Structure formats: structure tokens, C-alpha cells
Amino acid sequence: MKQTADLKPQRVRGFTVAGVHAGMKKNGALDFALIVADRDCVAAGVFTKNQSKAAPVLVSQEHLAARATSIRAVAINTTSANAMTGRVGVENARITARMVAAKLGVQPEQVLVMSTGVIGTHLPMPKIEQGIELAFAQLGADWESAARGIMTTDTRPKMASLRVLSADGEYTITGISKGAGMIAPNMATMLGVIVTDAELSREHAMIALRFATDRSFNRIVVDGDTSTNDAVFLLASGASGVHLRTTADMHQFNEALLIVAQSLAQQIVRDGEGATKFITLEVVGARSDAEAHAIGHTIAASPLVKTAFYGGDANWGRIVAAAGRAPALFNPDTARLLIGRGEALTDDAPGLLLFENGLPTRYSEAEASAIFREADIIVRLELGLGNGAATVWTCDLSHEYVSINGDYRS
Amino acid sequence: MKQTADLKPQRVRGFTVAGVHAGMKKNGALDFALIVADRDCVAAGVFTKNQSKAAPVLVSQEHLAARATSIRAVAINTTSANAMTGRVGVENARITARMVAAKLGVQPEQVLVMSTGVIGTHLPMPKIEQGIELAFAQLGADWESAARGIMTTDTRPKMASLRVLSADGEYTITGISKGAGMIAPNMATMLGVIVTDAELSREHAMIALRFATDRSFNRIVVDGDTSTNDAVFLLASGASGVHLRTTADMHQFNEALLIVAQSLAQQIVRDGEGATKFITLEVVGARSDAEAHAIGHTIAASPLVKTAFYGGDANWGRIVAAAGRAPALFNPDTARLLIGRGEALTDDAPGLLLFENGLPTRYSEAEASAIFREADIIVRLELGLGNGAATVWTCDLSHEYVSINGDYRS
Known part of the structure; x- marks a missing residue:
């Protein structure tokens, strides 16, 4: 029988998270999320193929190219997509990463950023700063708040977890995503962050994420539109001490990641804008x-x-x-x-x-x-x-x- | 200043038309149209690129391949698209052509057929036969009835005419079309029939129709769907006695045909399903x-x-x-x-x-x-x-x- 993901998010060793209200959403809802690793993570990302790439996509691609084995955090804001915002937009994305990095005492390139919301509006930087402050004060195991903190027209948070018993011991995979509209399969097609405490090589992280996104996020359609901001990240802390050494272990991880990614992708479709079926x-x-x-x-x-x-x-x-x-x-x-x-x-x-x-x-x-x-x-x-x-x-x-x-x- | 098409359809020498109620539409509206030429016409067609071509598309393609210089009529029914109907559907399309041809005393291959409506339902042959009887009894200059006879979810008929003064004399181009839904630019993208009393060569008819449809019907989008039945026909009776001999005359005809085709295409968009803008x-x-x-x-x-x-x-x-x-x-x-x-x-x-x-x-x-x-x-x-x-x-x-x-x- 096929294993299914747990919709209740499980804690993953090496990671703390927070979702806060930073004053961006007018209704007072959570609007900013932060995922922090207590050690350097191997990371991989897949990004929108849209030629109008948002500033956070460009900046995260740079940071991953520079520091794919020492990523320490992901910061995600809603309400402004920071897309079509020119050099100021790119600078704002860099400042966001820099502020998070300063809190952690690491380099800005070790921080990834994501944005979702209206195209053509600048990030409200004072509120982003406030979001970072609030999130650092609340870092913990509340994955649901983090999932709520990245919602836009979503009506419910998307979360999935899977515990895997490998030859080398147990590890966990937990992910969150957001979707609702502008969803079509073209590389990664919404925002998603998946973390694990297994230890992965940089190459395996990229292969596993491609394998999983090609069969999950790239297989869903809400309205056929592809956003300027789509991205999915995978971060592996290695904090479980579990090394994936054999081909069998790697395959097992890929399949487990796919189960989590498919759950997150299907949750996006079920909560598609106006969806009744x-x-x-x-x-x-x-x-x-x-x-x-x-x-x-x-x-x-x-x-x-x-x-x-x-x-x-x-x-x-x-x-x-x-x-x-x-x-x-x-x-x-x-x-x-x-x-x-x-x-x-x-x-x-x-x-x-x-x-x-x-x-x-x-x-x-x-x-x-x-x-x-x-x-x-x-x-x-x-x-x-x-x-x-x-x-x-x-x-x-x-x-x-x-x-x-x-x-x-x- | 750019010439514009006349939305009131003008009579074209050599052609008579009719739109009748043959009992297919439950609300009693016109549901069958016939266009008849009193002499052999040069004809050209462009057809859907959908791989699931409806029976009338397959049969009309055959007939055009066989008799492109001696077409005598076009018969169009609504309510059933006669698509995904297998060999029975093709046979029904052939029978329709045969019945019209018998009335005219010509070969079945000299008759083109079009259908629009629900996919996967067979033509109601007794009603088609009745439609042919009624239409032949009413053949005349009522282009508006013909245009109404091909409507489905359209809320108004689409018609356009243009009188052209060429070096060799005056000729007229008149067309009707239907659209509303399942409209996207992929070859011809709805039903359209355009006739002229100018005399065209077979080659020029095809070149002119491609030129005009590429810049009109293929440039409109209602919902991005491409139907199994899309087709546009051009029939030239030559009854005006006007020969298009020079390159300048041919260009003038192409541009005039484009004006008529663009008018018909834009009318389809303005009457797109649910369109408010x-x-x-x-x-x-x-x-x-x-x-x-x-x-x-x-x-x-x-x-x-x-x-x-x-x-x-x-x-x-x-x-x-x-x-x-x-x-x-x-x-x-x-x-x-x-x-x-x-x-x-x-x-x-x-x-x-x-x-x-x-x-x-x-x-x-x-x-x-x-x-x-x-x-x-x-x-x-x-x-x-x-x-x-x-x-x-x-x-x-x-x-x-x-x-x-x-x-x-x-």
C-alpha cells in the first residue's frame, strides 16, 4: 500500500519556524513567515520559467548558486510579489536577506527569500523589518503558523509530513506550500518549502527536488497561469545524523519527498480559487x-x-x-x-x-x-x-x- | 482612411441563401442554413487543427480536394456537432451533402457541410432532411436569416459585406459567421462562410483565405479552446464578370476579404460567451x-x-x-x-x-x-x-x- 503523508506537520530536527502578522494584510492575518536552520543546510530550488522573474526569484537563484551547502534561512512575505519592481525590487530582496542574516550572524547569501502578492508593488520595507523582528521572537515548532503566514487567497494552510525509517535510522520530511491562483505546471508553480533532517549531498538534493516537483507541483493546474514568483526550496539539515549512502536509501528519500510534495500540491488544487471539485x-x-x-x-x-x-x-x-x-x-x-x-x-x-x-x-x-x-x-x-x-x-x-x-x- | 465593412449584408450575384427552423432547437429558433450558388464556384477552406476533427470537417475537406472549382452549396446545421461520431457520423455528413446535391442535380462532392453543437451526438437526420426541404423553399437574399440559422450560444447574428470597385468593375464580398465559445486562434476558429461574385482562380482563393483568416479569425480568443468543427469557407461565383487579373487587383481583393473577415471575427469576440468588454x-x-x-x-x-x-x-x-x-x-x-x-x-x-x-x-x-x-x-x-x-x-x-x-x- 502506498504511504501517505501526515497532514499534521511534524517537527524536523535542526529547524525552527514562525508565522507572524507584520502589518501587511489589512485584516490582521498572518502575513510573514520565517524558517531558520541552526546549522548550514544543503539546499536546492526550482523556479518559475516565466521570463518576468520576480526580484526574490533572481536573488534566491544567486544565493543558491553561491551557497547551496550552507543555507540558513528562508524569509517569505505576502501582499507584495516584488515583481516588475526593477533594481529597487532586487535591492529590497537583498536587504530582506541581509536583515535576516544579521540576526543569525551569517552571510546574506545564506538566506533565501520568497514573495507573493500583487505584481508591480514594492516591498513595504519597514513592515518586512518588523516581520523579521517578530518572527525571530517567536521561532519554534509552529509549522501551521508558518503555513498560514504565506497564504494569500488560500482559504487554508497547506502542510505535509512524512517520517521515514531508512537503513541508517529515522528522518523526517516536512513541507508547507501556498497556491490558490496563478497555478500551472511550469517548473515549480507556487511557493513551497520542504525541509528534512536527513543528510543529503548537494547533487542528490537537486535530483530529488526535480524528481518530486516534476511529479507533483508541475502536475497541477488551477487556471493555467504561471506566476513570476513560483519557487520550491528543499533544505536538508542533516540533524538526524541519517546519511543516505546507498542507492536504495536515495530512492527511498526521493519517493518520500514525492509523497510530501504530492500532498502539498494536491492540497493546493483542493483549495484552488473557487474550486468545488x-x-x-x-x-x-x-x-x-x-x-x-x-x-x-x-x-x-x-x-x-x-x-x-x-x-x-x-x-x-x-x-x-x-x-x-x-x-x-x-x-x-x-x-x-x-x-x-x-x-x-x-x-x-x-x-x-x-x-x-x-x-x-x-x-x-x-x-x-x-x-x-x-x-x-x-x-x-x-x-x-x-x-x-x-x-x-x-x-x-x-x-x-x-x-x-x-x-x-x- | 481604412475602409470598414458594412454590417448589413449585401446581396452577392450568383448566390441565394436561407435560414430555417428544422425542429432541432427546442425553442423554435432558426437552426439550419443553406447557401446555394447558381453556378460552379471556386472554393477554398481552412479547418481546425484539432486532431479530433468532426465528420463534416473530414467530408468537406474531401469534397474541396475533389471539386474546388465546382462547389455549389454549403449546408450548416446547429445543435449537433457531429463530432466523435465515428463512421455513422461521416456517413450522415455524406447523406446531408447527397440530399442537397440531389435537389440541385449536381454531384455530392459539390456540396460542403458544417455542423456546430454538442460533441458526441448524431445528426438528427429526419430533421436535417426537413431543414433542406424548408431551406430550398425559401432560398433568397435573406442573409440575416442564414446568419441566425447557424447561431448556438451567440446572442446575435454576425454578418459583414464590402463592395469593391476594381479596375475591371464592381464586385461584392459578403460573409456570415458564428462563434461565442470554444474560440482560440488555431487555423480557422469557428464557422464562417464568405462568398463573392468576383472571379478567382483556385490558387488565389486559397491564398486570399489564408491571408485573411490568419489576420482575423486566428487572432481572436474567447476562452482558448479550439473546437473540433472550426472551418471557414470562401466561395467565388464569378457572377459579377469581374476578373482579378493584375497583382494590384488581387491585393485589393485580399485586403477587402480581410476587412470582411476582421469584422466577422470581431463580432464574434464582442458576442463572446458572457463578454462584457x-x-x-x-x-x-x-x-x-x-x-x-x-x-x-x-x-x-x-x-x-x-x-x-x-x-x-x-x-x-x-x-x-x-x-x-x-x-x-x-x-x-x-x-x-x-x-x-x-x-x-x-x-x-x-x-x-x-x-x-x-x-x-x-x-x-x-x-x-x-x-x-x-x-x-x-x-x-x-x-x-x-x-x-x-x-x-x-x-x-x-x-x-x-x-x-x-x-x-x-
Whole structure:
């Protein structure tokens, strides 16, 4: 049986955290988070592929390039994305890192920064400074506050933990993330920080993070937009004393990290802006995994598919039409489409076959509609062209999404 | 001054048309249209690039390949798209052509067919037959009925005409189209039929249609979806006796066809599902026209950009962010973003500069918001990278879009 992540965040040796209200959110909610390591960490990051990279992305990329084996903290603010803010924005990101570093008595390059919020506004530096002060005063094990401190239009914090028993002993992986809108799979696609007390090499940290993000954060779609600020960091303190020496140990870590990352990614989809449904899109039989992913992404990003799910309308033709315009080979004559309840089709619940041999089957419309009205829906598209497979998670497009995004800044 | 199309459709020599109610739409509205030529026409078509092509697309492609210089009619039904309907669907499309051809005493390959409506449902053949009977009984000059006969979620008919005085005499171009949802620029992107009484060669017809659709129907975005049924036809009867002999005459025809096609395309955007605003996106200074188009399309298809327009929120950061994730070179440091009222910036109304040198300008938020609350908005993005340019037309994403598409089939 597949291991699942614990939604209650577990303490990780070597790390303390805090989430505070620094006066940025008008409603008094937590708006600044800090993650601090008591020793040098091996760290890796994946970043947005958007060509308009926010200042914190540019600065964190620099710092990781310089100090990937001695990162000591991550500082995260909300309300301002510090994107499209020019040299002043980059300087503000550097000042944030410098202030945190001064508190820790380390170099500024040992601090990573993240921002989320409105594009084109400068960081409110006095409030950032206040956030740092408050956060240092409250550093502890309260991961939930940290997760709340990075929320924007999220309605709930995203947290996941996993304890792993390796050949060399036990270690923990804990992560937080935020999402809600501007979510599409293009490298890392939101903010996420995952820490572990296992000891990793720099190379393994990067490989593990790529492996996990490619199969988690890069497989979710809320609205198809890719932010200027997307980033996911992995920090490994080594404080458990557990070394991952063998290939088996490394694989075990990669799979454990993937479980935590998938949990965080799926929590983002479930809390997508205005989402009322959680849809698992399983594409199999493609010429390659990449083509399966391309088809899954095109279906997941289609406004017509998403509104059909919202309306509980079993308008499956939109799914096949979206597959047909994806940048990957698709042949309706060899394709089969099944739908079911929950997150996977099983032998006991094999799903309802809607489309086969280029034709709708004689399925029951009542049964199809009943499935489309569920909150958790699994869609399986079998292409019959090869062995490529990918699973993409998405949500529906609701009136509430339009309300939230038509009115975000006010 | 640029010539504009007449929204009142003009009679075109050699053609008669009809739009009738054949019992397919439950509300009694017109649901079937027929366009008949009294002589062999030179014809050209552009079709969806979706790999799931509907039966009428496949059959019309065959017929055009066989009889591009002797097309006699176009038959168009609504309510069923005849897509994902297998061999039965193809046979039904052929039967439709055969019935029309029998009435005219011509070959089935001389008839083109189009369908629009729900995917995965078969054509209601008895009603199609009735539609053909009724339409033949009413053939005349009522282009508005024909335009109404192809509407689905459209709220108004789309029609455009232009009279052209060439060196060899006067000819007319008249077209109808339908759109509303499932609109994105990928070859032809909805249904459109344009006829002329000028005499064209087969080669010129295809060149002219490609030229016009590439700059009109392929430049509009409602929701980014590309249908299985998209097609635009051009039929030339030659009944005016006007031959386009010189290069200048041919250019004049191409430009005239473009004016008609742009009018039809813009009418589709203005009547986009749930649209409350008409947005002209002018992208200039790209490395190539194709890259300018790619950036314009990415901005136009972004749900976050579209909801910001809907909300009248001058959240221009979303425009720059969308540009950054487009598959084309973008550098925020060389880019400038301007917005204004209407469909173009002019010397008298040069627009409001929001972003320059990688930074927001010190613009007036009140002025920006006032522009974003207009019904017609021009957005000009100057990339500063080259001479490539493209204009894309789009609409906003509203609550009404979600309502329409969450509830389309019921």
C-alpha cells in the first residue's frame, strides 16, 4: 500500500519556524513567515520559467548558486510579489536577506527569500523589518503558523509530513506550500518549502527536488497561469545524523519527498480559487510520458472542461476535444475515456466507459451525470498509442473564481 | 482612411441563401442554413487543427480536394456537432451533402457541410432532411436569416459585406459567421462562410483565405479552446464578370476579404460567451510577427488577465506576467505597456503608460481604473526587441461565461 503523508506537520530536527502578522494584510492575518536552520543546510530550488522573474526569484537563484551547502534561512512575505519592481525590487530582496542574516550572524547569501502578492508593488520595507523582528521572537515548532503566514487567497494552510525509517535510522520530511491562483505546471508553480533532517549531498538534493516537483507541483493546474514568483526550496539539515549512502536509501528519500510534495500540491488544487471539485486526470497509452503530460495539461487547463465539471454536466466531448488540440499525438479511434468517483479507478470500481472506437458508448446518462456531480472525480483517458503515462490534478472553474480574480486587489 | 465593412449584408450575384427552423432547437429558433450558388464556384477552406476533427470537417475537406472549382452549396446545421461520431457520423455528413446535391442535380462532392453543437451526438437526420426541404423553399437574399440559422450560444447574428470597385468593375464580398465559445486562434476558429461574385482562380482563393483568416479569425480568443468543427469557407461565383487579373487587383481583393473577415471575427469576440468588454491587444517590437502573436495570444487566453478586465481592476502586472510565460522572447527591462480607451491609440489619445524600464510608472491609479472600466479597451505592449507585430482581439471572463458553460447542454 502506498504511504501517505501526515497532514499534521511534524517537527524536523535542526529547524525552527514562525508565522507572524507584520502589518501587511489589512485584516490582521498572518502575513510573514520565517524558517531558520541552526546549522548550514544543503539546499536546492526550482523556479518559475516565466521570463518576468520576480526580484526574490533572481536573488534566491544567486544565493543558491553561491551557497547551496550552507543555507540558513528562508524569509517569505505576502501582499507584495516584488515583481516588475526593477533594481529597487532586487535591492529590497537583498536587504530582506541581509536583515535576516544579521540576526543569525551569517552571510546574506545564506538566506533565501520568497514573495507573493500583487505584481508591480514594492516591498513595504519597514513592515518586512518588523516581520523579521517578530518572527525571530517567536521561532519554534509552529509549522501551521508558518503555513498560514504565506497564504494569500488560500482559504487554508497547506502542510505535509512524512517520517521515514531508512537503513541508517529515522528522518523526517516536512513541507508547507501556498497556491490558490496563478497555478500551472511550469517548473515549480507556487511557493513551497520542504525541509528534512536527513543528510543529503548537494547533487542528490537537486535530483530529488526535480524528481518530486516534476511529479507533483508541475502536475497541477488551477487556471493555467504561471506566476513570476513560483519557487520550491528543499533544505536538508542533516540533524538526524541519517546519511543516505546507498542507492536504495536515495530512492527511498526521493519517493518520500514525492509523497510530501504530492500532498502539498494536491492540497493546493483542493483549495484552488473557487474550486468545488477535485479532478484526477490519468492519461495512459501516450507515445511518451511527456506527451501524456501535455494532453493531461491541455484538458486540465480548458475553461470549457472546467466549467462542465463545475456544472456537473457530463459533457465529455469537451475532454476529447481538448485532447485533440494538445501538442501531442491523439487519435480518437484508438482512445478510450472512463470516469469514476474518487481519485483512482480500481478493480472494484472500474469506472464508466464513455467513449471507445471513435464513438460514444451506450452509457447511462444518469450514471454519468451522477459521477460528474461528485466532489472527487477520476478521469482516465487511454490513448492506445504507447506506454507513456502521466497524472494531472485539477479543479473546476466556478463563479467564485471569477469573483475572486475580478476583485483581487481591492 | 481604412475602409470598414458594412454590417448589413449585401446581396452577392450568383448566390441565394436561407435560414430555417428544422425542429432541432427546442425553442423554435432558426437552426439550419443553406447557401446555394447558381453556378460552379471556386472554393477554398481552412479547418481546425484539432486532431479530433468532426465528420463534416473530414467530408468537406474531401469534397474541396475533389471539386474546388465546382462547389455549389454549403449546408450548416446547429445543435449537433457531429463530432466523435465515428463512421455513422461521416456517413450522415455524406447523406446531408447527397440530399442537397440531389435537389440541385449536381454531384455530392459539390456540396460542403458544417455542423456546430454538442460533441458526441448524431445528426438528427429526419430533421436535417426537413431543414433542406424548408431551406430550398425559401432560398433568397435573406442573409440575416442564414446568419441566425447557424447561431448556438451567440446572442446575435454576425454578418459583414464590402463592395469593391476594381479596375475591371464592381464586385461584392459578403460573409456570415458564428462563434461565442470554444474560440482560440488555431487555423480557422469557428464557422464562417464568405462568398463573392468576383472571379478567382483556385490558387488565389486559397491564398486570399489564408491571408485573411490568419489576420482575423486566428487572432481572436474567447476562452482558448479550439473546437473540433472550426472551418471557414470562401466561395467565388464569378457572377459579377469581374476578373482579378493584375497583382494590384488581387491585393485589393485580399485586403477587402480581410476587412470582411476582421469584422466577422470581431463580432464574434464582442458576442463572446458572457463578454462584457472588447479588448484590442497590440503587441509590437517582437523579434517576429509570430512571436508578437504568441505573446498576444498568451495574454488574451489568461484567465487572470480576463477576470481583471471583467472586474475593471487595473491589475496590469497580470498582463506582463502572461507575456513572460509566452513561448516568445520577452524582456521586462525593454518593455513598455500602455492602455487606452477604444480600439487604437492615436496621436490625440496616446494612452496611459503603466510600465517602462522594468518598473511601474508613476501613473494615476484613478485614471488607470477608469480606463479598465471602459467597455472598449486598447492595450499596447511594446517589446523593444525587433519589428514583429500582431494584434489580437479578446473579451473578458465573466460570471456569465461560467453560467453558460456550466449549463450548456441542459
